[in-house]
Structures are given as C-alpha cells and as structure tokens.
C-alpha cells in the first residue's frame with residue numbers, strides 16, 4: 562500500500578461546459594499524481610498535488626535519450642454515478658512490460674492501481690457525463706538524472722495526469738481515410754515497437770505529415786523488413802473482415818498489444834465468429850478489395866475505441882470499403898465495448914473496475 566499525501570490545489574479551475582466540444586488532450590484537471598524513484602530507495606513520496614509545471618534540469622536524461630514510457634486508459638461515469646475503469650490491470654501489466662524493455666524500474670501493480678484510483682477519485686467531478694465523453698488517464702514515467710552519458714537513469718518521476726475528453730469523432734462513428742506507408746517504417750522485431758514509449762511516435766511523425774498533406778488522417782504501417790505485412794495504425798491496431806473471417810495481425814514483437822484489440826478478439830470469439838491472428842500481407846488486402854471480399858476494416862484503440870476505415874490508399878491504389886460507410890460488425894463492437902465501459906451492458910467478462 563502506498564502512503565499517498567494529498568496536497569489540495571489552491572487554484573481550483575472551472576470545469577469546462579460539456580456543451581462545448583472537448584478537444585482530445587487539451588484540458589487538464591486540478592490535480593496530478595506524482596511519485597519519485599531513486600536507486601537504493603525505490604519508489605517513494607507518493608502524492609496527489611496541484612496540476613502544475615514541473616522543474617527539471619536541462620540535462621535531465623529524458624530530454625536527450627528518450628527514456629520515458631506512457632500509458633492511456635479511461636474512466637467513465639455511469640448513469641447511477643458510479644465511476645468505472647476499463648481493464649486497468651491490462652494497462653498496468655503492459656506498463657511494466659514497457660518498463661522492463663527500456664530499463665525503467667517497475668511499479669508494483671497494486672501501487673499502480675492505487676495511484677490511478679487516488680487521482681481519479683480526487684478529480685471525480687471532472688468526469689464528463691454526456692454520451693461519448695470520458696476522463697482520459699495518462700500515466701507516464703520520465704528519467705530525471707542530470708547526466709549526458711548513455712545509461713539507464715538512477716532517478717525517475719512517475720506522473721498521472723487527467724483530461725476530460727469528448728467523443729473522438731464529433732458525429733459518432735466516422736469512417737477514417739488511411740494512408741499505407743511503404744517507405745518509412747515504425748518498428749522492427751527486437752526494437753521497441755511493442756513498448757508504449759515516445760520513441761515510436763517520433764519515428765512516425767514524418768509519415769503522418771505526409772499522409773495529412775495528401776488528405777489522409779492516419780498512417781498504416783507495414784513490417785520493417787519486407788514492407789509487405791500489415792502491422793498497425795499510428796495509435797490503433799487494425800482488423801479486417803475478409804469473406805466472413807475476422808483477421809488481425811498477430812502480435813509479432815513489433816506491434817503494440819492494444820487492450821482494445823484484446824477486447825475485440827475476446828468479443829468476436831464469444832460471439833462465435835471465425836477469427837485469425839496471423840500475418841496478413843498488403844497484397845492479400847488489395848486482392849480482397851479488388852474481388853469484393855473486403856467486407857470491413859476498423860482500427861481499435863482507447864481514444865476512439867473503434868474507428869471504421871472507409872478508404873485505404875496504397876501507392877497509387879485506392880481501396881474504398883463499404884462505400885465509405887460503417888460495417889455492421891464495427892458498429893456492434895463499438896456498441897458493446899462502450900456499453901460495457903459505461904455500465905449499460907452486463908459485464909460478464911469482468912472488464913470494469915469501480916473507483917470508490
């Protein structure tokens with residue numbers, strides 16, 4: 562058990578009017594959770610304190626060699642005013658997998674969960690309630706040794722900040738147009754692709770800019786060796802329904818193991834749908850699109866939950882899916898996952914956890 566000190570903010574902010582759109586990741590609550598690490602002392606000084614700037618030496622290691630990790634999950638307020646987290650155990654397990662990969666000291670899972678509960682509880686009045694809204698939770702760890710040599714840091718800060726967010730897409734489910742990148746790559750097996758760390762995102766920016774300039778909202782990555790097998794989208798995993806079969810790339814060491822991905826697989830299996838986790842080449846997807854058997858494509862991730870894909874662009878080929886509309890299975894997955902998250906559908910899989 563952590564002994565968490567509570568230092569109440571003296572500058573409480575107005576809570577945003579839910580009738581104005583909440584733009585993802587732009588507004589932060591009154592408080593943040595902070596805990597420090599020092600070699601020999603371990604994680605210590607857990608506190609909930611005012612959300613405010615932090616002070617670091619310009620030589621802090623995180624600024625130079627990128628030793629940092631993050632997570633992303635959400636809290637929801639139900640009709641009867643309970644607060645639910647969605648599968649926080651999965652995020653915590655993944656956080657410690659990331660930590661091990663990039664030499665950050667692990668956080669005991671009970672302590673991690675206690676920290677999430679404490680900060681969400683402290684700022685519970687910030688959880689929006691309009692349909693499609695939630696409180697986005699962003700835990701992260703940064704290396705803070707003032708040192709320019711290359712080695713793992715001996716000191717770290719673990720921080721959790723909170724941001725009230727609206728529906729990812731204003732009109733509800735909205736099909737996205739995706740650019741398939743066949744020049745740059747995001748990650749290779751043995752690298753850090755399966756860790757949730759900033760380095761993967763910095764590697765993706767140039768492609769994202771290129772895709773945006775061409776009128777596409779996201780990038781779909783191919784594997785780093787052959788530029789042939791489908792990996793994932795910027796911050797989402799990807800699913801295809803081809804000729805009645807649900808297919809998603811298997812976790813191969815370079816793909817981020819998404820919690821939403823795992824949840825969609827579990828639901829498809831529960832519903833008795835044929836599902837394959839395997840290698841899938843871009844040629845297979847293109848041929849399915851040509852022959853009319855590419856029935857649905859959607860992305861999965863905490864921010865949007867399910868993102869139907871209406872168009873894929875690969876080199877000079879444009880593949881239209883569902884005439885740019887939403888598939889029945891994409892819609893059913895969205896309704897089911899969000900229904901469970903909001904406590905509106907019975908949680909037979911025990912995915913939600915209440916914050917007291």
Ligand SMILES: *Cc1c(COP(=O)(O)O)cnc(C)c1O
Pocket residue numbers: 633757761793794795796797798817818819820821822861862863864
């Ligand atoms: C976080 C993330 C995802 C989605 O994971 P969820 O746990 O479903 O939110 C997918 N890909 C990348 C690269 C990510 O960082």
